[in-house]
Amino acid sequence: MMTITLNGKPHETAGPLSLEELLESLGMAGKPVVAELDEKAVFPRDFASTTVEAGAKVEVVALAAGG
Secondary structure: OOEEEEEEEEEEEEEEEEEEEEHHHHOOOOOOEEEEEEEEEOOHHOOOOEOOOOOOEEEEEEEOOOO
């Protein structure tokens, strides 16, 4: 197990893992999201190849349409 900071709060997860795997574990796989890893934006095409390691700061925001 490893600890990361997810949306400003400590979060325990198996690791290291890809950003895509983290999103899957959060039930957000395939949903429109904006993600940052250590204050750098990550494009959705790079989620599978981006590694989240212990101590990482991850921000994930789900996009929602409205009007």
